[in-house]
Amino acid sequence: QALGYPVDGGSDGRRYNCVWYRPADPVQDLPQLLTGSDGRQYTGAIPPDRLRPDVIARMRADAERLLAPSFAEAMRKARQPLLQPIVDQETPAMIASRVALLGDAAFVARPHVGMGTTKAAGDAKALADHLAGCDDIDKALAAYGAERLAYGQRIVRRARHLGAYMQAQLLSDEERLQALA
Numbered sequence: 001q002a003l004g005y006p007v008d009g010g011s012d013g014r015r016y017n018c019v020w021y022r023p024a025d026p027v028q029d030l031p032q033l034l035t036g037s038d039g040r041q042y043t044g045a046i047p048p049d050r051l052r053p054d055v056i057a058r059m060r061a062d063a064e065r066l067l068a069p070s071f072a073e074a075m076r077k078a079r080q081p082l083l084q085p086i087v088d089q090e091t092p093a094m095i096a097s098r099v100a101l102l103g104d105a106a107f108v109a110r111p112h113v114g115m116g117t118t119k120a121a122g123d124a125k126a127l128a129d130h131l132a133g134c135d136d137i138d139k140a141l142a143a144y145g146a147e148r149l150a151y152g153q154r155i156v157r158r159a160r161h162l163g164a165y166m167q168a169q170l171l172s173d174e175e176r177l178q179a180l181a
Contacts, residue, residue, distance in 0.1 A: 001020075001021045001112065001166060002018065002019065002020045002021070002067055002068075002071045003018070003019050004016060004017065004018040004019070004070075004071065004074055005017055016074065018071060018074035018075065018078070019111075020059075020063070020067070020071070020075065021086065021110075021111065021112075022062075023166075024085070030085060033046075033055055033083060034046050034083070034085070035052070036050030036051070036052065037050050037051065037052045037053070038050055044084075044085070045083070045084040045085070046083055046084075048080045048081065048082045048083075049080070051081060051083055055083070056081055059075060059081060060075055060076055063075035063076065064076070086110055086111065087108070088108060088109060088110060088156050088159065088160060089104075089107060089108035090107055090152065090153065090156055091105075091106045091107065091149075091152070093145060093149065094106055094144065094145035094148050094149045094152075095141045095142065095144070095145035098137065098138070098141065100127055100141055100144060100145070101123075102120060102123040102124055102127065103116070103119060103120030103123055103124075104116060104120065106123070106148070106149075106152055107119065107152035107153075107155060107156055109152075109155045109156045109158075109159035109160075110159035110160065110162070110163045111159075112159050112162040112163050112166065113155060113158050113159045113162060115155050115159075119151070119152065119155060122148075122151070123148050126144055126147055126148055127144050127148075130143050130144040130147075131144075
């Protein structure tokens with residue numbers, strides 16, 4: 001999945017951000033991709049200036065082969081590519097004592113569903129509504145936690161499903177049928 005959008009900034013006030021989500025085997029591909037030019041093995045993300053030239057060259061070659069021309073051009077012209085593994089994150093509870101989790105502090109879903117900002121705003125509104133509608137803070141927090149925990153879990157499940165579907169499209173016909181079963 002690739003997407004692009006303009007962002008504010010740059011010397012002329014215009015910039016373009018292009019994102020390319022690609023599957024990577026966590027055992028074979030990811031450690032190699034996250035080994036920096038300094039020889040260090042990174043885990044959660046690799047500093048952009050440590051990406052090895054061969055990783056960047058392979059990204060650009062793959063972009064030419066796999067992406068639409070406009071996205072391939074964006075990858076070719078990227079001055080400093082960024083590589084970061086995307087993972088799902090789920091909290092077992094939205095409430096701990098009187099601390100409420102909202103947005104990405106509670107759930108991080110793969111970007112295929114585009115729910116990051118929407119979920120954070122929904123969490124904030126739900127928390128405000130529950131607190132405004134109940135004189136007992138602990139009960140309000142418990143109701144918020146139950147409601148938004150289930151919602152966050154649904155979003156992560158949907159994101160995983162879409163991610164698996166998109167990844168299955170890269171498989172052989174037999175593997176794709178097994179993934180869809």
